Amino acid sequence: MKTGFGGKIMFPVILAGTLALSACDQPQEVPPLGTAQQMMANEVQPTAEIFWGAVGAKSELVDGEAVFTEWQPETDAEWDEVHAAAVRLGELGEILKTPAYAEGRGDDWMAYSQGLVDVSAQASEAAMARDPDAIFEVGGTIYSVCSACHRMYPPDVLPEGMTVDDIAQPRPNEETPASE
């Protein structure tokens, strides 16, 4: 009776699989990084923040005196991290172009996603050149690419007091030197 026992175990498993498949009539591509919202919150924003936070400047009052602080990647490891973030943004742009994220959107969606791919190449170049000014500048371009898409495809619900341009916030670390 060993085989019968095994068959009983297998049957519900196979049935469950069949039901799951037939539940969606058309085969749909499973979004690899969750919904667009999840992908933005968990992948795109944190990756952009690494890039935006890499180079910055601030001035503050210390004992009544203005102190100006600038920061940029110093070690190989720090530069590598910035470079990796630049490359990752391009990969995310490619993923945005896949049907899982692009389906049902206009052609402009493809253009905005490609914009991320293109700016990622510039970002990667700036990181390879270890050029802090270029990193800062490309950071601004990245932000316009994010915002352009958000203006056309805003979230259904914006948090109170926020505009679309607040969604992707550039250089959030501007207040905090990287050395801290």
Ligand code: HEC
């Ligand atoms: C091709 C279009 C597109 C590009 C490019 C894009 N986004 Fe988005 N983003 C969206 C869409 C669509 C939403 C709204 C998702 C939703 O709420 O359904 C969104 C929402 C967000 C959100 C809000 C997530 C949340 O928790 O609700 C953040 C943060 C964000 N994007 C960051 C970025 C950053 C940073 C960039 C640039 C590096 C960027 N996005 C580039 C399409 C894009």
